[in-house]
Amino acid sequence: VEQAINAVVSRNIYMNQSKAATVIQNRVRKWFNQREQQRLTREQQIQREQEQLQKQRELDIKELREEFDPELLDEEGIFDPERYRQQQHQLRAQEIEERRRKQDEDRQARQAQLLDEFHNVEDMNFDILFETDQQEISDYIRTHEKYVYHHLNTDNDVIMLCDVQNQDQFNRIKNLALNRYNIETGTLSYKSYNQSSINQIKPTKQYYSNIASQADLDKHLDSVYNKEKGNVFKLAVDFGVLIERVDGNNEDQTIKYKYVLPVDASSERRAPLEIRSRDNINMYKQYLRTTIGSMQERTNRDTHEKIVSIFSIMLFVFRYPLAGAAIPSLKQHIKRREIYYVDCKVNLCFWTAYSFITMPNSKDKRWKDCSRIAEAKRIFQRVNGMEFRDNYQGFDFVGDIDNFINKEQVNVHMYTFESDPPHYELTQ
Numbered sequence: 411v412e413q414a415i416n417a418v419v420s421r422n423i424y425m426n427q428s429k430a431a432t433v434i435q436n437r438v439r440k441w442f443n444q445r446e447q448q449r450l451t452r453e454q455q456i457q458r459e460q461e462q463l464q465k466q467r468e469l470d471i472k473e474l475r476e477e478f479d480p481e482l483l484d485e486e487g488i489f490d491p492e493r494y495r496q497q498q499h500q501l502r503a504q505e506i507e508e509r510r511r512k513q514d515e516d517r518q519a520r521q522a523q524l525l526d527e528f529h530n531v532e533d534m535n536f537d538i539l540f541e542t543d544q545q546e547i548s549d550y551i552r553t554h555e556k557y558v559y560h561h562l563n564t565d566n567d568v569i570m571l572c573d574v575q576n577q578d579q580f581n582r583i584k585n586l587a588l589n590r591y592n593i594e595t596g597t598l599s600y601k602s603y604n605q606s607s608i609n610q611i612k613p614t615k616q617y618y619s620n621i622a623s624q625a626d627l628d629k630h631l632d633s634v635y636n637k638e639k640g641n642v643f644k645l646a647v648d649f650g651v652l653i654e655r656v657d658g659n660n661e662d663q664t665i666k667y668k669y670v671l672p673v674d675a676s677s678e679r680r681a682p683l684e685i686r687s688r689d690n691i692n693m694y695k696q697y698l699r700t701t702i703g704s705m706q707e708r709t710n711r712d713t714h715e716k717i718v719s720i721f722s723i724m725l726f727v728f729r730y731p732l733a734g735a736a737i738p739s740l741k742q743h744i745k746r747r748e749i750y751y752v753d754c755k756v757n758l759c760f761w762t763a764y765s766f767i768t769m770p771n772s773k774d775k776r777w778k779d780c781s782r783i784a785e786a787k788r789i790f791q792r793v794n795g796m797e798f799r800d801n802y803q804g805f806d807f808v809g810d811i812d813n814f815i816n817k818e819q820v821n822v823h824m825y826t827f828e829s830d831p832p833h834y835e836l837t838q
Contacts, residue, residue, distance in 0.1 A: 557703035587669035613726035648672035650722030672724035760805035761786035
């Protein structure tokens, strides 16, 4: 019985132990299956990722082949930086060569254009090239005729261009300026005032006067013309002006006045005029009136200074040289024997004189009279279109000078001598 009981107990224990082992075995198998499933899932995921990467790589290679030159890709279709660098160097060299070629073509085209313009240049307008002072003054009057002087309703002994801000201070400086000129003696005190530049041609005479109106200006011009009557002279002008200077802002302003006397160096700002007759003086009157009107329109010298009035005028007279053995400007040619008498039996003196320009002497070569006479005859034939004849009466300045100027393209100045008073007068 005991053995039977023990056997039953042992079997029960065995069965229980077997059940426990089975449970453990099932749990282990379940865990192992889960891990295996996870591993398989991960492998599948990795495989899918690799497939996606491979597809992306194939797409990238396809895009590279479409975007870049196939020559820049290696055997595997990968972009090769070294090949790209070499290709860029080649392209840069081609661009430089193309740019040089275009520059050469442009330069050749520009040279051809300049050469064409040179051969087809229009005839020079000598009237503009040698424009006279009279034409310059006429053009100035025409272009500035709208500037007319407007008289200000002020009781002043000067020409007022605009109103002043401090009348008392202005009057004090104005009186100082006017008192520089002594009306009784007709003299002007300059102290250490430099009237003209050292390098300038000094005027023959200067005429100064205080002016209070444009009528005084006309009167002064008439007086100078009467004093210089009989002389041909060039006339230049400069004004004495009063200047107002304002420093500071609107709340705190400092107003000062000063005067500037007329000087020869400043006369270059306005055109001179050669005075031969009353008509020239009348033209210069109109020119100065237009100048004053223009000054009234533009009184500001800069942001701080402006010209407020004109108190005086200086007329500078440049007379032509007086008579003598020869015009002073010709003495240098006579002393150097550049022009001299040529012994000729026919009336060729004008043409032989001109031959000194077309066939000048030099240190190495001094032409004989016979050669110079032959040159004069050649010039005569070139200008007149006929051979020289021994019965030629001589050069007619009135009838022949225009043809000579046109044919030889030269600028000619002619002087005539007047004995009362003795002087040379420029006639052309």
